[in-house]
Amino acid sequence: MKVAILGLGSITRGILAALEQAPEVTEVVATRRAPGRREGDPEHAVMLFTDEDPAANRRAVAEADVVFVCVKPHQFPAMLEEIAPVLEPASVVVSVAAGVSFSTLRRCTGPDPRLVRLMPNTPTGVGEGVVGLLTEHEGSEEHTLLAEWFSRVGYVVPLPNEDAVNVLSAVSGSGPAYVFRLAEAMTNAALDTGMSADHAEAAVRQTIIGAAALLKESRLSAEELRRRVTSPGGTTERAVAVLESASPDALFTEAFAASVRHARTLDRS
DSSP states (O other): OEEEESOOTHHHHHHHHEEEEEETTOEEEEEEESOSTTOOOOOSSSSETTTTTHHHHHHHHHTOSSEEEEEOGGGHHHHHHHHGSSTTTTTTTEEETTOOOOHHHHHOOSSSEEEEEEEEGGGGGGGEEEEEEEEEEEEEEHHHHHHHHHTTTTEEEEEESHHHHHHIIIIIIHHHHHHHHHHHHHHHHHTTTTTTHHHHHHHHHHHHHHHHHHHOOOOOOOHHHHHHHHTSHHHHHHHHHHHTTOOOHHHHHHHHHHHHHHHOOOOOO
């Protein structure tokens, strides 16, 4: 199978990781704007640069069985209209963007390609991702194929409808940013409390890694794991009480809702 990836970026590292483990994939062609080696660039792929060749995207897509479109939502209509004339009738076009509906994809590609909406997060690149998957037709060959590919690099979530794509984007798509922001805040607090810069960053990083590993391996809920760390009358209980005063549940609910609302405004149909 030939696979094309249009628009290399941070999210495509996970896609490439999945493709590298797929025995069906014999050729990968990727495009991005300008030449020059960047972190995450595929080592075993043909690279085409649109700055050098205006036809790069069309060349990448020609005779491709699966096409991943990884550009920003507002760029989708122009990109799809550009490649539509050279898409194979039986090709699978995979949208990797929040807020771009099937109706927009279909309007821009025409009636033939099989359409998929995929929502991977960046930890997919290290084999610990969450991948939302929605196809136009449940139980289709493309659903089975992509579920198999991406199960090798993360947890695949079959999505029931398009609004569920927006919800998953708020939870796991944006989720790594929430964790990284927590790491920033913990590091800054450690520095303010007197820990050295080197030790603060290392201690926070390993604390988050260790807690995540414990959460992954344990059958206990996050709530129960937190309760077991929080001894009555101890220092953790005092610290958690301060965090609870900021109403974290309400804060995350508000953040998720804001993400979903914005995703609904991104579609250009």
